[in-house]
Amino acid sequence: MQQAEKLSKLNFFLDDVKVNDKNFHLRLGANFPIISDIYQKLYAYSPHKEEAFELLMLSLVKNFEERSALQKKRDLTRVANPNWYSSEKIVGMMLYVDLFDTDFNGLKEKIPYLRNLGINTVHLMPFLDVPEFxxxxxxxxxxxxxxxxxFGTMKDFEALVKEFQKNDMNLIMDFVLNHCADQHQWAVEARKGNPKYKDFFYFFPDRNLPNAYERTMIEIFPDTSPGNFTYLPESDQWVMTLFYGYQWDLNYKNPMVLVEMIDTMLFWSNKGIDIFRLDAVAFMWKEIGKFSQNLPEVHLLLQLFKLCGQIVAPGVGYIAEAIVAPEEIIKYFGEGLAQGDECDIAYNANFMALSWEALATGNTNLLKKSMNAVPKKPRNTTWINYARCHDDIGLGFDDKLVTELGLDSLQHRLYILKHYCDGFNGSFALGQRFMIEHETGNARISGSMAALCGFEKAMKENNENEFQLAIKRINLQHAVILSLGGLPMIYSGDEVALPNNYDYLNDESKKYDNRWLHRSKMNWSLVENIKDTPSAEALVYKRLKQLIEIRKQTPAFADSNDLEYIDYENTHLLVYKKTDNKDVVYVIANFSGFDTFFESSLFANLNGNKLFNLLTESEMEINEKNFISAYDVLWLRE
Ligand code: OTU
Known part of the structure; x- marks a missing residue:
């Protein structure tokens, strides 16, 4: 058979397939035409296209054969319940293995702690082999x-997975697929001049093409790693490195890279990963003359990852880590013909940034306006709702919307930065600027939840009144992400209000990156004290635990495209309504430091004059005017 013809003939590959599983054949048969079509679009001109395609098919077969019977059973249960990741019962926490508790075994021992708090989904920060510094x-x-x-051995990891499964917990793996370390074997070979592996990266003999690329590329770490290319003096060449110089961008224009990475993903699927967080996906394809983010080819690549994953491990979910404009994020859920066949989950980065904006200004106008402008996402997809994570907060809101509110978009950002980083106007926050743009002064923000919400400052000043307000701000952030619908992701440490960690400055390998400010070692002594002492940390923990419990009993908080923002004129408040069949819950959140009122008119069909307050477990009489205190949140069931 002609090589080119082979690419579109499933039977050719199936001749050798001894897999005796009807479902596998059905899934392969259904996805094959789409896979080969997308593959042709990407690789029609690649000299390796036939070889790589054959390897890809072999990888699907091999990995399916290696998948355990238990996992195949779990797959089928999940396929029958495609919304498992957007149920009200799911609550996530993200954590670093070593910062949380030393290693995999330590984490295993702490599963009861996680369960006790109500966590059943854990995003493990990258846990693969990396260079030491x-x-x-x-x-x-x-x-x-x-x-x-x-962190331990592969055996320890497997034991951890087993324990997670025994406890009905989901594991999210951070899959870093845009780049690898400059010490990866592929990079080592490439440095030596091995042509096969040079083609795994973007190499250039001089600055001509790098200059051409950079004309339309952004810089990700302009302060500490300017430019997008790194010079290799030993061979007088340049290699593409969008992030740090030691992170070499993988060249997905070479289909051999794609095959390796899909095979790797399937390998980890078989180890029992439930959901992959696909890191920095927006940057996976670069073109000279184009703004090399979110290019159409990125979507084709992700569709290939997902389609191949679905053939081998159809119960696995995929998160797109694309911290980009909302109209771009939404595309990662799939669009056009392949709708729904891209990622299942994406980060609600826009909401996250705007919640901090609202907390700084005490005004929810921009948040409301921006949320109403977000395009609707497809069914069966969901958001990760989060307030803090291991990264900085980028003030990535839409300039046009800011301007429409009569504000200057740069001045507005600078104001927020001053609020969070300079203690401006008596601000409660102890954040720091990350990656300052020197021409404009614009920057991103680092700092822990406790530092940004005023908890750390209250602690330093031993100010009781400020403590109460800080606890309410943290509670506000948590109450919002737990009620928006989607997968709430708590950042480990926030449950006990861990302050900033300033020790990173003493570590040569970390001091250039102040995101370490909010990557602290878990303080287990705070947890031990929760039961006995009425400490401020214990209050934060107990409130979060209560919020999680109530969320899990509230079907309206599941995500099924039923979130409605209520257009209500009080600029301090964010009001939204979550509906699930007959379960209707209003969330009213006061983002300001002022006590204020809301009127009965904001409820569409108030039956009688009472609503049930889920958080106090009591009826609330709704009058014409109703009091809500500074930073308070109400969950009111109709
Ligand atoms: C991700 O973030 C990770 O979350 C970071 O911790 C990593 O440093 C980075 O990738 C490299 O692997 O630039 O400042 O959407 O916001 O992908 C964080 C684009 C980052 C970026 C995001 C990236």
Whole structure:
């Protein structure tokens, strides 16, 4: 058979397939035409296209054969319940293995702690083998098939997975697929001049093409790693490195890279990963003359990852980590013909940034306006709702919307920065600027939840009144992400209000990156005290635990495209309504430091004059005017 013809003939590949599983054949048969079509679009001109395609098909067969019977059973249960990741029962926490508790075994021991808080889904920060010093918190992988030996052995990891499954918990793996470490074997070979592996990266003999690329590219770490290319003096060449210089961008224009990475993903699927967080996906394809983010080819690549994943491990979910404009984020859920066949989950980054904006200004206008402008996402997809994570907060809101509110978009950002980073106007926050743009002064923000909400400052000043307000701000952030619908993701440490960690400045390998400010070692002594002492941390913990419990009993908080923002003129308040069949819950959140009122008119069909307050478990009489205190949140069932 002609090579080109082979690409579109499933039977050719199936001749050798001894897999005796009807479902596998059905899924392969259904997805094959789409896979080969997308593949042709991307690789029609690649000299390796036939070889790589054959390897891809073999990888699907091999990985399916290696998938355990238990996992195949779990797959089928999940396929029958495609919304499992957007149920009100799901609550996530993201954590670093070593910062949380030393290693995989330590984490295993702490499963009862997680369960007790109500966590049943854990996003493990990168846990693969990385170089000791230059690894960007694990985001520079040296070996995709080995775990970080500091965290234990593969056996320990497998035991951890088993324990997670026994406890009905889901595991999210951070899959760093845009780049690998400059010490990865592929990079080592490429440095030596091995042409096969040079083609795994973007190499250039001089600055001509790098200059051409950079004309339309942004810089991700302009302060500490300017430019998008790194010079290799030993061979007088340049290699593409969008992030740090030691993170080499993988060249997905070479289909051999795609095959390797899909095979790697399937390998980890078989280890029992429930959901992959696909890191930095927006940057996976670069073109000279184009703004090399969110290019159409990125979507084709992600569709291939998902389609192949679905053939082998159809119960697995995919998160797109694309912290980009909302109209771009939404595309990662799939669009056009392949709608729904891209990622299942994406980060609600826009809401996250705007919640901090609202907390700084005490005004929810921009948040409301922006949320109403977000395009509707497809069914069966969901958001990760979060307030803090291991990264900075980028003030990435839409300039046009800011301007429409009569504000200057740069001045508005500078004001927010002053609020969070300079203690401006008596501000409660202790954040710091991350990656300052020197011409404009614009920046991103680092700092822990407790530092940004005033808890750390109250602690330093031992100010009781400020403590109460800070606890309410943290509670507000948590109450909102737990009620928006979608997968709420708590950042480990926030449940006990961990302050900033200033020690990173003493560590040579971290001091250039102040995102370490909010990556602290868990303080277990705070947890031990929760039961006995009425400490401020214990209050934060107890409130969060209560919020989680109530969320899980509230079907309206599941995500099924039923979130409605209520247009209500009080600028301090954010009001939204969550509906699930007959369960209707109003959330009223006061983002300001002022006590204020809301009127009965904001409820559409008030039956009688009472609503049920889920958080106090009591009826609330609704009058014409109703009091809500500074930073308070109400969950009111109709
Ligand atoms: C991700 O973030 C990770 O979350 C970071 O911790 C890593 O450093 C980075 O990738 C490299 O692996 O630039 O400042 O959407 O916002 O992908 C964080 C684009 C980042 C970026 C995001 C990236």
């Amino acid at each position: 230059e690894n960007d918190g694990g985001y520079a992988v040296r070996n995709y098939r080995e775990v970080n030996p500091k």
